[in-house]
Amino acid sequence: MEQGPQIQIYNINNVIVVPHALPDNKITALQQYQKRFGQEEGVATVSGGGTFEKDGGRNIDNIRSCKTSWINPDSKFNNELVNAVSGLIQTIAMQNYGFDFHRCEPLQYTHYTYIENNDIKDHYDWHIDSHLLARPMPFDRKVSVSIQLSDSDSYTGCDLTFPGWDSMFENALEKDESIGQSFVDGSEIKTSEAKEILRQKGTAIFFPSMFSHRVTPIESGERFALVCWLQGPKYR
Numbered sequence: 001m002e003q004g005p006q007i008q009i010y011n012i013n014n015v016i017v018v019p020h021a022l023p024d025n026k027i028t029a030l031q032q033y034q035k036r037f038g039q040e041e042g043v044a045t046v047s048g049g050g051t052f053e054k055d056g057g058r059n060i061d062n063i064r065s066c067k068t069s070w071i072n073p074d075s076k077f078n079n080e081l082v083n084a085v086s087g088l089i090q091t092i093a094m095q096n097y098g099f100d101f102h103r104c105e106p107l108q109y110t111h112y113t114y115i116e117n118n119d120i121k122d123h124y125d126w127h128i129d130s131h132l133l134a135r136p137m138p139f140d141r142k143v144s145v146s147i148q149l150s151d152s153d154s155y156t157g158c159d160l161t162f163p164g165w166d167s168m169f170e171n172a173l174e175k176d177e178s179i180g181q182s183f184v185d186g187s188e189i190k191t192s193e194a195k196e197i198l199r200q201k202g203t204a205i206f207f208p209s210m211f212s213h214r215v216t217p218i219e220s221g222e223r224f225a226l227v228c229w230l231q232g233p234k235y236r
Contacts (some may be wrong), residue, residue, distance in 0.1 A: 007020070008182050008184050009095075009096065009182065009184055010180050010181065010182055011096070011180050011183060012179055012180035012189065013164075013179070014207070014211075015205060015206065016092065016205070016207070017189075017194070017197060017198065017203065017204075017205055017206075018092060018203065018205075018206070019197050019202065019203045020200075020202050020203070021092075021202055021203060021204035022085070022147050022149075022202045022204065022226070023202060024201065024202065026084070027149050027202060029077070030071075030081060030109075030149070030226070031149065031224065033077055033078070034069065034071075034109055037075075038069045038071075038109060063124065063125035063126070064123070064124045064127075065121070065123055066110055066122045066123075066124065067110070067111040067112075067113070068108055068109065068110050068111070070106045071106065071107040071108070071226075072106055081107075082106075085107060085147070085226065086103075086104040086228070088204070089104055089143075089145050089204075089206075089230065090104065092204070092206060093142075093143045093206060095183075096183065096206070097143055097208070099142040099143060099230075099232050100232045101143075101230050101231065101232045102139055102232055102233070104229070104230055105141075105228060105229045107226055108226070109224070109226060110224065110225045112155075112158050112215065112222060112223045112224075112225075113218065113222040114157075114218045114219065114220050114221055114222065121157075121217040121218055122218045123158070123214070123215055123216060123218065124214055124215040126212055126213070127212070127213070127214065128211065128213070129141050129144045129209040129210075129229060130142070130210050130229075138233075139231045139232060139234060140209075140232065140233075140234050140235050141209035141229040141230070141231060142208070142209055142230050142231065142232040143207070143229070144207055144209045144211075144213075144228075144229050145204060145205065145206050145227065145228045145230070146160055146205045146226070147202070147203070147204045147205075147225060147226040148198075148199065148203045148205075148225060149201065149223075149225055150201060150222070150224050150225075151201050152199035154221045154222065154223070155218060155219075155222055155223045156220045156221065157217055157218045157219035157220070158215055158218040158223045159198070159199070159215065160198070160205060160213065160215055160225075161213065161214060161215075162213050168191065169194075169195045172192045172195050173192055175191070176190050176191050177190060177191055179194055209229060209230075
């Protein structure tokens, strides 16, 4: 897969952040394809078997409101995209996490939109993607991945975040301290730089699927993301 001018892989509290993981031309092609051919799902499922009812095309639950669709390798374009993204995801995950992996689940195309009249703004409240013994299948989700598909200035709010991160980034400019380092050259990444990279188009964010996380309510505009989960043998 194409990469940006500089490849970096940052570790921030065991969350792996890869800027320029998906190049702009791939993102543009994906969004154009989804706009023409993508199908919105009527019901979304979560690890553990829960469902989100659809209301006006949106998956709405007490913890989630957004639109989702699945990208299946049912066309030449989708097959190439799925293979490229899955290959990238598995390579990064295997290099940086000590889990055994079987395969990637289907890619999920997620769409958060600000709608002023909606009482519930698009969001995804605190949750985890992998629950022990929750699914009657011989595997568990091991690593979750979210790839940013929107320009950071095209929306406000709607941040993917983890416990303690809100306070860590709240005073990023006043207290710009080191919060992680690069696996590539050992350089440090500071709060202000990390805050910017996390919202950059093309950035991929990897984390163990048992990490609690959320997407904060969107405050304006719209945000698109590509989400995937890596499966492996059940935890023992």
